[in-house]
Amino acid sequence: MPPRRPLLPSIPGRNKTFATQAPEPKEIIETGRLRVCVVEDTRMNQLLHLRAVASQLQQAALEAVDPAEAVYQAITRVGDQILIDEHAYPLRDFDRVFIAGVGKAAVPMADAVAEVLRDQLSRGIVITRYHHIDRSLASSIRVYEAGHPVPDENSVIATRDLVDLLRQATPRDLIFGAISGGGSALMTLPAEGLTLIDLQATTQLLLRAGATIHQINAIRKHLDLIKGGGLARLANGATIVSLILSDVIGDDLSVIASGPTAPDPSTFAEAWQAIAQFDLIDQLPAAVRARLELGRAGQLPDTPKPGDAIFDRVQNIIIGSNTLAAQAAEAIAKKLNFNTLLLSTYIQGEAREVAQVAAAIAREIVQFDRPIQRPACVIWGGETTVTLKGHGLGGRNQELALAAALAIDGLPNTLIVALGTDGTDGPTDAAGAIASGDTLARARNMSLDARAYLADNDAYHFFQPLGDLIMTGPTNTNVNDLLFLLVV
């Protein structure tokens, strides 16, 4: 039997007298890029310390998945060789080296690849979102801007140009893919006889009928020549090294940007089955129906499958992901002598409910030093959702932080940071927000009613006057969200 002892109430009374001014530091330590002020060991000062720690974790996480940094970490040129993981690609073995970049982070990723290749780059095509060209690229790279999240004619024009490049490739060429989130819309090439409007009408039909995203993806990959391994198939046996920044929970290669260089497990049969399940056969655009019927009858080649010989010369590498960001934050926390627990990188669910779990772990640590002892740093990643009921301003990370603030009210020396790695949480200019055991006390002093703000989905306007929004600016990357829970 475990020892039995009287347990005192776990939550100390709310402390309404927190100072909001920082005390004088006793000492200042430089850790990495951040100055940490060491102050008297009081509750207030612990929270200041935790904010500084959280800021360090955030910085490390974002740096690890910065598109250009991630490329530099992944590939190195040593003399004539490009080194990637345990693979070496001697440039003299190839006639030409191309870049095929697509996604919201395509520009910085392609730029970094070009920087590594230097004079060895032959040509490149990059397709990114409007207003996402933040630097000039090598003159050999052509950059397109196109529609996102809804593809537009520019998506098709750009993709056609990329396909022209691929079709000129030979088995003696090397193609660097630079793939990130957003690629599904930015890169599209309707199959023969189909138009962009056909594809969009089909997607709309499926969405309205209640099809799953899995079903919609299966159908789209069978109506589009570049998705579902299409890019790899069009490259005439060229060697492909695809550098991938994952915005998909679980890093499924066939889902990120619709998997242009990855095997596609879905089939024409599955696509047809989904159409039949929702009774949409008669409503489909005629050309779409004709293609799916041919495909189902085995009269069209299916997308390339796992094990297909095409992929013998394709290396897909996740160079940035939620996992890598979380691990980078964990490494810093360890360096700062925190006990760490990377709980999961698959966290999903309604933001305000998932916040309850973060709070429950915080209480367990405060009360029992469990699941890890203080100083404790629990990290998780994923992407929550918000069911909008109010009319306020916020994002899923800010809403999570607000619900967490309510749930950890009064808990000493506890800080929770909810962060969107793209720097723009919901339709706001904040990346997320910070909740601590004193948040509600400080809010009461300013007559901010946390429950009312949460009910109105208005986390932004709750955290803004408290100074607890996280403002990173756009990070040009997106590996979903992170949560840091710190308790000392």
Next chain:
Amino acid sequence: MPPRRPLLPSIPGRNKTFATQAPEPKEIIETGRLRVCVVEDTRMNQLLHLRAVASQLQQAALEAVDPAEAVYQAITRVGDQILIDEHAYPLRDFDRVFIAGVGKAAVPMADAVAEVLRDQLSRGIVITRYHHIDRSLASSIRVYEAGHPVPDENSVIATRDLVDLLRQATPRDLIFGAISGGGSALMTLPAEGLTLIDLQATTQLLLRAGATIHQINAIRKHLDLIKGGGLARLANGATIVSLILSDVIGDDLSVIASGPTAPDPSTFAEAWQAIAQFDLIDQLPAAVRARLELGRAGQLPDTPKPGDAIFDRVQNIIIGSNTLAAQAAEAIAKKLNFNTLLLSTYIQGEAREVAQVAAAIAREIVQFDRPIQRPACVIWGGETTVTLKGHGLGGRNQELALAAALAIDGLPNTLIVALGTDGTDGPTDAAGAIASGDTLARARNMSLDARAYLADNDAYHFFQPLGDLIMTGPTNTNVNDLLFLLVV
């Protein structure tokens, strides 16, 4: 930098061909009370094995918080002494020994105390819920049945008899409290001049106005003579050993059964403030208003506070709690060579959303052997809620299991058990349910649509035909809920 490598899709394809019949066992091992069949190492057999393990954890957890067992574990008689924790109570030091039992588990707890005391028991009063007398008690113990969750006249009559007993006590007497959930309704004594109807009207007013449970408790403790340390104060300085079975998350002694033997941090001032906040002063029953006004003006003694001398002779001991149940399950898991993580005993939130977090941890273990390596056993405790939208049958644990089944569909060698420790989850005869990676495949074979059952809050009828309900029968205890996540 962490090593970078291509990550394959994490979720293997759904396996629709699971056998539903158990294969022949290769070997049978007796572990504790349960026979574990060792079969061929296939996915199916792993799940059978995990079911057997989960059943062992469940049994250990429930045994640890069985009301009588918990008493026997907590107190021992050695010769003339009653030993409790590091305290010894020599019976010869006391003139008389009483039992004051209240709550849903009061009968088995009082019976166990009487068994330990044997001939030394002078008198006892026990107040429990209707139909909760499952055994005959010593003739010196008088048992009352009363209303729950709404107190009735029998609650008052029984409490009055208990108070008469307490008033006869002297500093040379020893009183054993036997306190469990339900005590707030079963034991009530309206303060002088108040009636039960006054108390109920006040509670109704507060509920309708949207007062928090914290505020309602503060007010009730100031209108009732036995709650909020009242039992201890009425005992004339007798020594009190209060054995407590906690049905409150966090085990706050002042909340369990309204804390009859615990200090009360709440004050008349707080009670008045809550009334004023909701503008209820004029609507209060006249006698209630008069009492709160007198109390607020300092003309009535407040409830006994932490540090009050009364409590020098009071020992409150949590003998059964969610934590102790979770720890007992963890100990068995360790014995069965699982790596264990007791994540939290404070889990709250909407059942179907909290289920997403359990699934996210399962995926992390399957993909990364993190936060703990396989064979992995993650345990948590708490109590979730269900927002009813459908018209089906279920309980919070069954609903959590159903949402978890959807979220771990296809995940290999993964089992999640959601269990209500009282054995009756919601208005059902099931204690909870079992979800595994093959649940949905088996459901599809039986044409059960998991999403539809979840939408209708009808988890009971989903799990019943699958044979995945957990049927323990009423356990006569209640320490909230437990979740076991097993991955091999």
